[in-house]
Amino acid sequence: xxxxxxxxxxxxxxxNGIASSIAKTAPSVLDxxxxxxxxxxxxxxxxxxxxxxxxxxxxxxASSPLPELDASKLTITLxxxxxxxxxxxxxxxxxxxxxxxxxxxxQWTSSSGWAVPELKPYGPLTLMPTASCLHYAxxxxxxxxxYRGFDGKLRLFRPNLNCARMLMxxxxxxxxxxPPTELLKLIAKLCETDGxxxxxxxxxxxxxxxxxxxxxxxxxxxVQRPKEATLFIILxxxxxxxxxxxxxxxxxxxxxxxxxxxxxxxxxxxxxxYGPSLVAQGEARALGFDQILWLFxxxxxxxxxxxxxxxxxxxxxxxGKLQLVTAPLGEKxxxxxxxxxxxxxxxxxxxxxxxxxxxxxxxxxEVAEAQxxxxxxxxxxxxxxxxxxxxxxxxxxxxxxxVPLEEGKGGKYTYQLKTWLKDIMWxxxxxxxxxxxxxx
Amino acid sequence: xxxxxxxxxxxxxxxNGIASSIAKTAPSVLDxxxxxxxxxxxxxxxxxxxxxxxxxxxxxxASSPLPELDASKLTITLxxxxxxxxxxxxxxxxxxxxxxxxxxxxQWTSSSGWAVPELKPYGPLTLMPTASCLHYAxxxxxxxxxYRGFDGKLRLFRPNLNCARMLMxxxxxxxxxxPPTELLKLIAKLCETDGxxxxxxxxxxxxxxxxxxxxxxxxxxxVQRPKEATLFIILxxxxxxxxxxxxxxxxxxxxxxxxxxxxxxxxxxxxxxYGPSLVAQGEARALGFDQILWLFxxxxxxxxxxxxxxxxxxxxxxxGKLQLVTAPLGEKxxxxxxxxxxxxxxxxxxxxxxxxxxxxxxxxxEVAEAQxxxxxxxxxxxxxxxxxxxxxxxxxxxxxxxVPLEEGKGGKYTYQLKTWLKDIMWxxxxxxxxxxxxxx
Numbered sequence: 001x002x003x004x005x006x007x008x009x010x011x012x013x014x015x016n017g018i019a020s021s022i023a024k025t026a027p028s029v030l031d032x033x034x035x036x037x038x039x040x041x042x043x044x045x046x047x048x049x050x051x052x053x054x055x056x057x058x059x060x061x062a063s064s065p066l067p068e069l070d071a072s073k074l075t076i077t078l079x080x081x082x083x084x085x086x087x088x089x090x091x092x093x094x095x096x097x098x099x100x101x102x103x104x105x106x107q108w109t110s111s112s113g114w115a116v117p118e119l120k121p122y123g124p125l126t127l128m129p130t131a132s133c134l135h136y137a138x139x140x141x142x143x144x145x146x147y148r149g150f151d152g153k154l155r156l157f158r159p160n161l162n163c164a165r166m167l168m169x170x171x172x173x174x175x176x177x178x179p180p181t182e183l184l185k186l187i188a189k190l191c192e193t194d195g196x197x198x199x200x201x202x203x204x205x206x207x208x209x210x211x212x213x214x215x216x217x218x219x220x221x222x223v224q225r226p227k228e229a230t231l232f233i234i235l236x237x238x239x240x241x242x243x244x245x246x247x248x249x250x251x252x253x254x255x256x257x258x259x260x261x262x263x264x265x266x267x268x269x270x271x272x273x274y275g276p277s278l279v280a281q282g283e284a285r286a287l288g289f290d291q292i293l294w295l296f297x298x299x300x301x302x303x304x305x306x307x308x309x310x311x312x313x314x315x316x317x318x319x320g321k322l323q324l325v326t327a328p329l330g331e332k333x334x335x336x337x338x339x340x341x342x343x344x345x346x347x348x349x350x351x352x353x354x355x356x357x358x359x360x361x362x363x364x365x366e367v368a369e370a371q372x373x374x375x376x377x378x379x380x381x382x383x384x385x386x387x388x389x390x391x392x393x394x395x396x397x398x399x400x401x402x403v404p405l406e407e408g409k410g411g412k413y414t415y416q417l418k419t420w421l422k423d424i425m426w427x428x429x430x431x432x433x434x435x436x437x438x439x440x
Numbered sequence: 441x442x443x444x445x446x447x448x449x450x451x452x453x454x455x456n457g458i459a460s461s462i463a464k465t466a467p468s469v470l471d472x473x474x475x476x477x478x479x480x481x482x483x484x485x486x487x488x489x490x491x492x493x494x495x496x497x498x499x500x501x502a503s504s505p506l507p508e509l510d511a512s513k514l515t516i517t518l519x520x521x522x523x524x525x526x527x528x529x530x531x532x533x534x535x536x537x538x539x540x541x542x543x544x545x546x547q548w549t550s551s552s553g554w555a556v557p558e559l560k561p562y563g564p565l566t567l568m569p570t571a572s573c574l575h576y577a578x579x580x581x582x583x584x585x586x587y588r589g590f591d592g593k594l595r596l597f598r599p600n601l602n603c604a605r606m607l608m609x610x611x612x613x614x615x616x617x618x619p620p621t622e623l624l625k626l627i628a629k630l631c632e633t634d635g636x637x638x639x640x641x642x643x644x645x646x647x648x649x650x651x652x653x654x655x656x657x658x659x660x661x662x663v664q665r666p667k668e669a670t671l672f673i674i675l676x677x678x679x680x681x682x683x684x685x686x687x688x689x690x691x692x693x694x695x696x697x698x699x700x701x702x703x704x705x706x707x708x709x710x711x712x713x714y715g716p717s718l719v720a721q722g723e724a725r726a727l728g729f730d731q732i733l734w735l736f737x738x739x740x741x742x743x744x745x746x747x748x749x750x751x752x753x754x755x756x757x758x759x760g761k762l763q764l765v766t767a768p769l770g771e772k773x774x775x776x777x778x779x780x781x782x783x784x785x786x787x788x789x790x791x792x793x794x795x796x797x798x799x800x801x802x803x804x805x806e807v808a809e810a811q812x813x814x815x816x817x818x819x820x821x822x823x824x825x826x827x828x829x830x831x832x833x834x835x836x837x838x839x840x841x842x843v844p845l846e847e848g849k850g851g852k853y854t855y856q857l858k859t860w861l862k863d864i865m866w867x868x869x870x871x872x873x874x875x876x877x878x879x880x
Contacts (some may be wrong), residue, residue, distance in 0.1 A: 097659050097660045116655065125568070125569055129562070135651070135653060137577035137710075141575050173715040173719070183543070199694065211570075213574060221537075224721070224826075230752055259701030261698060264704075271576050271715070275579070275656075275712055276705045278578070278665050279474070279614050281665075285555060306663075338696035385663075
């Protein structure tokens with residue numbers, strides 16, 4: 001096509017173009033008109049959460065005759081060398097190195113589409129030194145958990161949201177599309193296979209961390225759209241998610257380190273958001289803090305805490321109105337977190353009479369002013385890995401700003417939200433967000 | 441350390457802090473007071489280019505008693521299964537998939553420092569599925585070339601600059617430090633080993649692409665500073681670097697796709713700059729363009745073309761003065777390219793009487809205005825992989841802006857600069873920038 005024939009509207013290059021491309025692949029998952037109440041970018045929904053067989057429709061893209069990712073074709077090779085399960089509370093469990101007995105992998109090429117996925121013994125990957133993902137960060141992932149409930153059942157939490165987001169992330173870095181429901185079926189199958197042994201029924205309240213990952217595995221150094229990719233899913237032991245009883249200590253970022261920017265990829269769960277944050281994170285830890293509180297722009301807008309979303313509860317300056325505030329999704333610089341979304345939805349549903357739920361840009365100066373005037377009520381980080389973590393202190397412009405909390409519990413609302421979520425995750429409350437894994 | 445003991449000046453968190461940390465490791469390489477004439481961030485110098493044994497001093501950091509990367513300890517295992525060299529001009533040569541017979545690897549751990557580097561047969565890497573680099577883009581690289589000169593010699597081009605930049609890139613994503621001169625010695629050794637066979641003396645004017653890479657190989661999912669890393673160096677066949685005789689066709693980026701941001705990492709050669717650019721690049725190619733011309737900010741400042749630096753030559757509006765213009769390094773959103781630097785230095789030295797060399801912010805609107813008023817003289821992209829590539833067209837705001845060039849040669853100055861550089865690279869001119877690899 002001659003450049004002069006380029007249409008005036010280069011809309012395929014836009015973020016909307018990507019969303020449109022996702023919608024073509026998975027129209028049933030990504031429904032921007034679904035009336036989700038939490039913001040301008042509510043692309044992800046989890047209307048159907050009853051189980052794998054009732055999951056989202058697998059809709060192969062009409063434009064592609066190549067095989068789609070198809071969980072029904074999964075081949076299964078069980079391990080002959082079962083691994084031992086680390087004791088609860090052991091350093092081994094906390095190392096984030098110990099994976100379960102099995103993993104799932106699936107290969108994709110641009111010429112042949114998705115190959116048959118395989119469930120097989122956990123083990124190393126073999127990549128050529130020229131593999132795209134080792135040079136160009138052509139990689140994305142999800143973070144989820146498998147919960148052993150107090151009712152004895154294994155559950156995922158709103159997994160459709162993760163699977164849809166994984167597709168969005170993959171597309172942001174030119175990795176292949178797939179039907180999110182097929183990814184969900186594969187995740188469920190791995191959980192069903194290893195969950196019984198690794199999360200025994202006599203240890204309710206335990207969990208495993210689930211890491212679906214996609215990498216470009218082309219053995220070619222050209223900087224170009226990947227022609228080969230590998231999807232893999234692993235289950236990892238994880239330290240208990242109880243945070244410091246005194247709350248997280250955050251260090252507000254300075255202007256010379258920015259996590260994400262408009263037109264970038266801060267909203268996608270791509271590797272490129274993480275590696276570049278580690279220097280600042282490492283320095284913060286060396287200074288005695290837990291995480292960076294990432295600010296953006298010359299006004300110091302509050303965005304994320306470490307790799308989690310961030311919330312404050314304050315009273316407004318003018319009217320003293322109680323508000324739960326978090327940054328909006330509109331500029332696409334923060335992650336549309338599943339925990340973030342759940343907090344907003346629960347707060348709107350159950351706390352609406354007590355506090356106002358607000359998604360808006362807000363600055364660190366506003367938070368500092370509220371703290372100094374005694375209007376800062378609570379603050380917490382929210383994400384899958386470390387769940388709801390109360391914040392006890394923010395270091396900003398040379399000052400330690402204390403945030404009120406009850407030691408070991410966090411603030412009243414933080415604790416309430418955390419409890420509601422835990423009850424759903426571990427089956428104390430039957431809820432459509434809990435996705436039960438059937439065990440044999 | 442208690443958070444309240446945090447110093448008022450958190451300077452270790454700043455970009456300057458990183459530069460300072462680099463300077464401690466490699467003071468002889470990174471000399472910001474060296475009087476380099478090209479800009480505010482002239483961290484890299486190549487004063488000493490006579491050969492590995494006269495190279496930069498290896499200065500182990502005083503704070504670390506752990507073993508440094510040490511090329512003198514290299515172990516050598518030659519291949520028993522030599523690979524065949526693709527014919528010049530073959531699709532195999534152009535695939536960027538064919539590597540030479542050998543590679544060099546070196547392992548690092550935070551507890552043991554650098555292990556003995558190994559030269560060994562080229563082959564796959566084995567990584568656990570939990571490896572940091574597969575999830576968090578903890579990876580950086582360099583791009584260099586090995587030239588077979590018309591005088592029969594093998595040469596690198598200003599390799600000290602690449603080795604120093606690799607250290608800077610590694611530090612930007614929390615990968616370990618190393619003495620750049622040791623990296624250079626390892627590169628030279630691999631080139632010496634494979635250069636004779638893969639760049640025969642009867643094929644002057646040929647080259648191989650050199651890819652030093654460092655990845656975090658920790659098998660642990662924690663988002664944290666890497667505790668294990670792997671350095672590897674490979675040599676790859678590459679397509680001839682003659683570009684389209686009609687020049688590159690560039691598509692100016694729109695606001696919703698931004699390559700880099702102040703406080704980010706656009707100046708470092710880290711994977712995170714590449715994967716997220718592939719969607720825009722793929723769409724540009726589908727529309728018939730070669731690359732994206734990345735603009736930044738609401739004023740549309742011109743930054744890079746694809747993964748190359750970008751230059752225009754124009755006459756000024758007021759005085760009609762001839763200028764060679766490129767974006768400055770100050771905001772750290774563009775790469776301090778070795779070709780960019782060399783172009784600036786040669787132009788200042790040899791073309792100073794004819795044109796003014798200017799590093800300043802300039803906008804796409806200025807370029808378009810110059811084009812419309814007949815003041816745009818030439819434009820080219822400059823980088824190692826595709827060298828000096830004349831630009832023939834820029835698509836911006838719905839218009840195709842033609843750039844003058846002589847078919848097959850580019851503009852007069854572009855061609856002149858390219859010729860001078862080629863003469864140094866392939867030994868038609870003996871120059872301190874040419875780094876000769878001694879062959880046995």
